[in-house]
Amino acid sequence: MNNTVTTSITPALMLQGTSSNAGKSVLTAALCRILLQDGFSVAPFKAQNMALNSFVTPNGEEIGRAQAVQAAACRLEPDVRMNPVLLKPSSDTGSQVIVLGKPVANMRVKEYMNYKATAFRHVQTAYDSIAAEHDVMVLEGAGSPAEINLKAHDIVNMQMARYARAKVLLVGDIDRGGVFASLVGTMELLDTWEKDLVAGFILNRFRGDVTLLDSALEFTTNRTNKPFFGVVPYLMQLGLPEEDSVTFKEAIGRQLPLRDDALDIVLLDLPHIANFTDVDAFSIEPDVALRVVNSIEQIGNPDCIIIPGSKNTPGDLLWLHKSGLGGAVKNFAEAGGVVTGICGGFQMLGDTVSDPASIEYVEQASSTKDTSIHATQQGLGLLPLRTVMGEEKVLTRVAGTHVPTGNTVTGYEIHHGVTEAAGAQKIQSAITREDGTIIGYGLADSHSFQSVWGTYLHGVFDNDEFRRAFLNDLRIRKGLSPLQGVQASFSIDPALDRLAHTVREALDMKKVYEVLGL
Incomplete structure (x- = not known):
């Protein structure tokens, strides 16, 4: 692998963590916004991201959702150069490898290891190109730099920090415990040249009196010879999309307290769930309680069930059938309940999902040796639709219309499947693109929203008027009065400003600028 150092002299700061979900993505976004507020042209960068939450750039290229949020922090359009390598796991041992926004292949771990030298060349080229256009770069690492089985x-x-000549701030999550051992242990496992790149530490997600940490901070600094740049408090309800599934998974089975007129919306946690950020906007609505479930016992009697996207639709569809959740969802719908599917969830609502080119199903079948996974899976049978997976991946930003209400909707498509109606007399268009292409279907219904409907449009609920219309339809079905007007605006820009303010107060920004040489 090429370990040469970039000729770029763009000042660069890199946030690495003692573990996954230490808060690197959020702190990267915060520092991007702080630097922007202070008058610098700044851009984010993550060489390789493993995530099932992705986003489509204006040029129709796929990157990690976290880098799209970080781009927003810089008030830039998402750019594929910000995340040149994206890995989307399709099983425990394999991932779709996306390079510069386009799928390259599905690879097992050893295949990808052999490919990494090529991937790194793409990473270097992308970094040099985007760094040359900005005053300063803020990079994000992945997992921990001390994973000794992965360092080679x-x-x-x-390796990326060395290439970019970036100074590293090591982030530890104190909320999970053991943070000082993690910081010291990480430093112990680094090579000398790696230690030299570490400028210091950030403690993240602290609750309480910061002065109580003084002795621990002093001990850790004396042991490692690295200073602390600050202690960031635990931030509740950031209002930003989650990059990591760890926090999302913690919500499974949790029963939220419901106000008397609250809508109970259930999201199914699929084994290969993708783009679960599609439901983030519900968290700001005053009359919604969102629950994440993965068993029949947890479903209860909700007002709506949402089936999200999936990176392995055939495998997750089989899981729904085997777990009994598929039958429970079908019974719920047939009793008049509202069921909505997004992307892979939309495909599952139909009669069949076929994968003749082995785009998704073969990886799951071969890795689990499960002979019950076939090229054609039976869907939930709630909509007369047939989906066929194609080799060409649809990656596009979309403006369109929710046909029953006339509401304008925007978002993006990321999918391999082509879905066609098999019984047009029973269903009607739900969402169309501006050019008239149908990207969603639903059962004919007397309500403003179909009782069963789905769409390929990610981010559809981010649209304020559309989301309120959907929620008001649920309220009417429940016998409640609709709420007049938009109740909450889903915009991450104010959230980024609030985040930047808190992080600026918590960090020694003078020291950060000294490290950057600015």
Whole structure:
């Protein structure tokens, strides 16, 4: 692997963590916004991201959702150069490898290890190009730099920091415990040249009196010879999309307190759930309680069930059938309940999902040796639709219309499947693109929203008027009065400003600028 150092002299700061979900993505976004507020042209960068939450750039290229949020922090359009390598797991041992926004292949771990030298060349080219256009770069690492089984093939942590000549701030999550051992242990496992790149530490997600940490901070600094740049408090309800599934998974089975007129919306946690950020906007609505479930016992009697996207629709569809959740959803719908599917969830609502080119199903079948996974899976049978997976991946930003209400909707499509109606007399268009292409269907219904409907449009609920219309339809079905007007505006820009303010107060920004040489 090429370990040369970039000729770029763009000042660069890199946030690495003692573990996954230490808060690197959020802190990267915060520092991007702070630097922007202070008058610098700044851009984010993550060499390699493993995530099932992705986003489509204006040029129809796929990157990690976290880098799209970080781009927003810089008030930039998402750019594929910000995340040149994206890995989307399709099983425990394999991922779809996306390079510069386009799928390259589905690879097992060893295949990808052999490919990494090529991937890193793409990473270097992308970094040099985008760094040359900005005053300063803020990079994000992945996982931990001290994973000794992965260091030889590293392209995202210390190798990237060395290439970019970036100074590293190591982030530890104190809320999970053991943070000082994690910081010291990480430093112990780094090589000398890697330690030299570490400028210091950030403690993240602290609750309480910061002065109580003084002795621990002093001990850790004396032991490692690295200073602390600050202690960031635990931030509740950030209002930003989650990059990591760890926090999302913690919500499974949790029963939220419901106000008397609250709508109970259930999201199914699929084994290969993708783009669960599609439901983030519900969290700001005053009359919604969102629950994440993965068993029949947890479903209860909700007002709506949402089936989200999936990176392995055939495998997750089989899981729904085997777990009994598929039958429970079908019974719920047939009793008049509202069921909505997004992307892979939309495909599952139909009669069949076929994968003749082995785009998704073969990886799951071969890795689990499960002979019950076939090229054609039976869907839930709630909509007369047939889906066929195609080799060409649809990646596009969309403006369109929700046909029953006339509401304008925007978002993006990321999918391999082509879905066609098999019984047009029973269903009607739900969502169409501006050019008239149908990207969603639903059962004919006397309500303003169909009782069963789905769409390929990710981010559809981010649209304020549309979301309120959907929720008001649920309220009417429940016998409640609709709420007049938009109740909450889903915009991450104010959230980024609030985040930047808190992080600026918590960090020694003078020291940060000294490290950057600015």
